[in-house]
Amino acid sequence: MGGVIQAHTVEQVRAAEAELMARVPAGTLMQRAAYGLAYAVVDFLAGAYGRRVVLLVGSGDNGGDALYAGAVLARRGAYVEAWLLSDSAHKGGVAALRGAGGRVRRTEPTGRRAPTDGSTGSNPRFDVVVDGIVGIGGRPGLREEAAAALDRLAGVPLVAVDTPSGVDVDTGETPEPHAVADVTVTFGTHKVAHLVDPAAGAAGVVQLVDIGLDLPPADVEALQAEDVAALLPRPHPDAQKYTRGVVGVRAGSATYPGAGLLSVSGAACGLAGMVRYVGDQDVHDLVHEQHPEVVGAGRVQAWVVGSGSADGAEGTLREALADDVPLVVDADALAYVDLAHGRPVVLTPHAGELATMLGCERVEVEDRPLHHARTAAERYDAVVLLKGRRSLVAAPDGRVRVNRTGTPWLATAGAGDVLGGVIGALLAGGLTPYDAASAGAWLHGAAATLAAQDGPIVAGDVARALPAVAGTLHTSPPG
Ligand SMILES: NC(=O)C1=CN([C@@H]2O[C@H](COP(=O)(O)OP(=O)(O)OC[C@H]3O[C@@H](n4cnc5c(N)ncnc54)[C@H](OP(=O)(O)O)[C@@H]3O)[C@@H](O)[C@H]2O)[C@@H](O)CC1
Ligand SMILES: Nc1ncnc2c1ncn2[C@@H]1O[C@H](COP(=O)(O)OP(=O)(O)O)[C@@H](O)[C@H]1O
């Protein structure tokens, strides 16, 4: 597994690259990158001999990587054709490809016509496109010629060199047309665009090639299973239920009783010592039918507030704030988030809720999730978990964790209520808001994936799968 995945900025990568280049012979890094790329393409094609490869080559070193990798593939028996998108492609790379028997052509400068004869839109001629148009030196978007070449090759599987060309590498935004990859082979470290949507969705499967860069800690990262395992609270040998932490749920209402039940079911994942429910009597009865161990009002170490609270959201938030404990603020309670200012809080909006909080449109949040999650974390001085395909957990100091577990089946009503409950249990267990939100999102996504192995899921299935996921992380108590 290898521990937390870090995503560095272009500036950090450039600095590390300069430092390393000063110590190794010229061209070493590009050779390391090119070999890693070539072998990833061989893996992708399950071989090289007889495969037909087209390289899209821009003017920079990204194109150089593609050309040298093309030379490796050509030497292993692939038919390799490079389409140069500019007059100034990497000279050493062009020579290497030619020397290995590859073909090199300049695209029509208008971009209207690709340099092949007789190929049609579906391009049966090629097994893979290697996108070496631009990497970390690119501006977002594609020049007309590059876009036309990609159009021409639509339908052919695409392996991107370092990044899918055209995405904004440091923000994960995709304001302009861009390549969409099946696989992205990146070098030295992940970049933000590999983790953060919408760009991450265009990167496909990301493979990292180690080229020996020495990098500082990154602000953007993704926890792996072992990182989550290290964070999870474990009962001490002489634990009792109160020392493990009590999580209280103030959610659900006569209008939305299920939200209370689902929040409790997330909180009752077994990671806290006890769960309390405080709220509507009918919801309380419903909760009791399914979770007889849940008790009523009393002292807690964390509150979960707001899912399905409807008109009662403000009141329940005020009541929860009367206790000086960390809390999860979700759904209806997000409208009153200012009441919680200065307290240890995890806010759990989806894109629509975050848009309302920040006074913008939902689509703006979806287009720039990293920017908006960070803005909200700073504005509310709180940890903000922006829910979505790749949920983001932003801290007020600018750090962000990206959640990579989950399945599209998780887009199901009530899934967010379960998530709030899990995070509450972790807060009660003593995790910081940042750790509780990121570990909670990881467990929640992994539970959905586990539950979805048996078919489509509803929110309750996610809650029921949580203990099994925690079990896979070796959460047995010490001793
Ligand atoms: N860092 C490392 O450790 C290592 C890095 N390596 C590799 O180097 C890559 C970075 O190479 P790089 O710096 O030469 O920049 P790169 O991304 O090829 O393109 C920049 C050029 O493209 C152009 N251009 C810009 N925007 C554009 C657009 N939207 N659409 C079209 N064209 C556009 C612009 O040229 P212009 O035509 O404007 O003069 C600009 O000069 C990196 O991603 C990795 O693959 C590895 O080899 C080894 C280790
Ligand atoms: N396409 C997707 N892939 C993976 N997870 C998703 C996707 N869409 C939504 N989710 C997750 O599903 C949950 C939905 O929560 P939420 O939007 O609050 O729904 P609800 O209000 O119905 O509970 C969140 O944890 C979110 O991260």
Ligand SMILES: [K+]
């Ligand atoms: K690229």
